Amino acid sequence: xxxxxxxxxxxxxxxxxxxxxxxxxxxxxxxxxxxxxxxxxxxxxxxxxxxxxxxxxxxxxxxxxxxxxxxxxxxxxxxxxxxxxxxxxxxxxxxxxxxxxxxxxxxxxxxxxxxxxxxxxxxxxxxxxxxxxxxxxxxxxxxxxxxxxxxxxxxxxxxxxxxxxxxxxxxxxxxxxxxxxxxxxxxxxxxxxxxxxxxxxxxxxxxxxxxxxxxxxxxxxxxxxxxxxxxxxxxxxxxxxxxxxxxx
Amino acid sequence: xxxxxxxxxxxxxxxxxxxxxxxxxxxxxxxxxxxxxxxxxxxxxxxxxxxxxxxxxxxxxxxxxxxxxxxxxxxxxxxxxxxxxxxxxxxxxxxxxxxxxxxxxxxxxxxxxxxxxxxxxxxxxxxxxx
Numbered sequence: 001x002x003x004x005x006x007x008x009x010x011x012x013x014x015x016x017x018x019x020x021x022x023x024x025x026x027x028x029x030x031x032x033x034x035x036x037x038x039x040x041x042x043x044x045x046x047x048x049x050x051x052x053x054x055x056x057x058x059x060x061x062x063x064x065x066x067x068x069x070x071x072x073x074x075x076x077x078x079x080x081x082x083x084x085x086x087x088x089x090x091x092x093x094x095x096x097x098x099x100x101x102x103x104x105x106x107x108x109x110x111x112x113x114x115x116x117x118x119x120x121x122x123x124x125x126x127x128x129x130x131x132x133x134x135x136x137x138x139x140x141x142x143x144x145x146x147x148x149x150x151x152x153x154x155x156x157x158x159x160x161x162x163x164x165x166x167x168x169x170x171x172x173x174x175x176x177x178x179x180x181x182x183x184x185x186x187x188x189x190x191x192x193x194x195x196x197x198x199x200x201x202x203x204x205x206x207x208x209x210x211x212x213x214x215x216x217x218x219x220x221x222x223x224x225x226x227x228x229x230x231x232x233x234x235x236x237x238x239x240x241x242x243x244x245x246x247x248x
Numbered sequence: 249x250x251x252x253x254x255x256x257x258x259x260x261x262x263x264x265x266x267x268x269x270x271x272x273x274x275x276x277x278x279x280x281x282x283x284x285x286x287x288x289x290x291x292x293x294x295x296x297x298x299x300x301x302x303x304x305x306x307x308x309x310x311x312x313x314x315x316x317x318x319x320x321x322x323x324x325x326x327x328x329x330x331x332x333x334x335x336x337x338x339x340x341x342x343x344x345x346x347x348x349x350x351x352x353x354x355x356x357x358x359x360x361x362x363x364x365x366x367x368x369x370x371x372x373x374x375x376x377x378x
Contacts, residue, residue, distance in 0.1 A: 119284050120354045127339060127357050127364075134335075136368045137361055139280055146281045150288045153310040230283035237286035 018082075027090060028070065035071065037082070038089045042114055043097035052205050053111060053198035055101060064098040105232070108194065108225055111201075115222050119230075141230055149234055152179060152242075159245045173246065180242040187235050190228060197225050251313050252347040258317035263324050266306040268292040273377055276370025280361040282354050287311030289319050291362035293326060293334075295370055300330045307362070314352040318342050318359035331367055 020032040027036060044051050047063055071094060076087045101107050123140065130137035139146065159176060162169050201221045208214050251259065267290070268275045274294050281288045287310065294304040305323035309316045321342055326334040342348070342356035 120357075123282070123354060123361075124339070124357050127360055130364060131335075131338065131360070137364065139361075139365075141281050141283050143279070146279050146288060149281065149286075150279060150290055150308075150310070153288060154308075157310075233283055234281070234286055 027067065035076070035079075035083050035087045035090065037086050038093060041093075043100050043110060044114075046093060046097040047101065049101075050205060050209065051111065051114065052202040053108060054202050055107070057102065060098070060101060064094065067094055104191075104194065105229070108198075109229060112222060112226060112229065115218075117222065117226055119226070140227075141234065145231060145234060149238060152238055155179075156241050156245055163245070176242060176246055180239065180246065183235055183239050183242070187232070187239060190232050190235070194225075194228060197221060197228060201225070251317075254346050255313055255317040255348070258320040258346070259313040262307075262316055262320040264304075264306050264320065264327075265308060267308065268294050268304065268306050273297075273373050274370075276366040276368070276373065278362040278365025278367075278369060280358055280365055282311075282315075282358050284354065285311065285315075287315045287355070287358060289315060289358050289362045291319060291322060291359075291366050293363075293366045293370060295331060300332070302326045302329055302331065302334055311358075312352075312355065314346070314348055314355040315358060317346055318348070318355045319362060321345060322359040322363055326363060331370070334363055335367060337363055 018037065019034040020029060028034065029036060042051075047060065049055065068091070071087050071091045073084065073088045073091060076084045079087070099106075100110050119140070126137050129135075155172065155176060159169070159172055162172070204214050204217045204221055208218070268277075270277050270292070272294070274297060276293050276295065278291045279288070280291075289307065289309040289311065291307045292305065293302045295301070296303050305326050307319040307323050309319045322337070325337055325341075337360060339353070339356040339360040342359055343353055346356070348356055
């Protein structure tokens with residue numbers, strides 16, 4: 001079979017209902033309503049959404065419930081085997097997709113992964129490059145944040161030690177409580193920053209959709225979000241540790 | 249996840265924990281972090297100005313057992329080496345020595361980064377002096 005016929009076959013499989021032969025919508029045949037076989041897809045496409053970050057949560061929830069009802073495996077107990085297992089597989093895909101897109105941060109992290117961001121892999125490659133070139137690797141986290149994280153961890157260690165020994169250091173506790181307030185503020189400010197990045201990202205995607213070449217801008221906004229997500233996870237962990245030491 | 253015996257050994261009995269005088273011209277300090285897991289690692293070296301041999305090394309790491317073991321091992325390895333020899337240490341050497349599983353490779357990367365950052369800081373001090 002030539003490549004042409006192969007891809008034509010594939011296109012046919014992807015768009016034609018397996019049961020009645022009519023063209024189908026993404027998950028069900030528009031004509032006969034049968035469940036269609038699962039195809040490898042990202043979570044945005046699963047919901048028929050463009051790869052944009054501003055998503056109406058109410059709309060997403062409605063879509064989720066509507067699709068859950070239609071795909072529920074209980075509806076397919078009397079269906080042919082393949083449709084039964086497809087509905088099961090798609091239901092679980094649907095749950096994963098919804099869980100991931102529902103939360104603003106997991107949605108952002110997921111998009112970054114789709115856009116080829118792999119922090120561990122990139123960190124390793126950057127180290128190897130620095131080693132080969134004899135240069136300094138640029139750390140992914142700003143140095144002053146690292147310094148702050150380190151110092152705070154030292155204080156937390158001291159506070160834990162005090163607790164263990166039954167000793168009390170009110171001034172340290174006061175200082176940690178102040179730090180917690182400051183970090184809470186920083187953490188909350190990140191939500192507004194993330195929203196600005198989202199708007200920027202969506203504008204870039206809109207331009208890409210209209211045929212513009214926006215590769216540079218796309219990478220720039222992407223990397224801005226990587227930086228934000230990194231800072232966020234440090235601050236989140238610090239607040240978590242502070243809560244553990246200070247009590248809520 | 250089960251840690252290897254060598255990781256456990258370094259974790260329960262870490263070598264060279266502590267700090268050196270950051271302001272000293274003979275001391276280089278590297279502070280690095282892995283945002284995915286929130287680890288921070290500080291590694292310091294004290295270099296003999298004549299021989300360029302690393303005479304002392306200290307570390308302090310906040311992170312998982314593998315991160316602590318990797319930095320502990322790194323301080324052991326750099327001690328007695330010249331600065332140039334220490335730059336030869338690869339993260340994969342640490343992975344092998346500690347039998348780190350794939351999910352913990354980033355800990356070894358962090359340790360190599362810390363060595364290089366400390367040496368970089370020391371080198372910068374030498375240039376500033378000159």
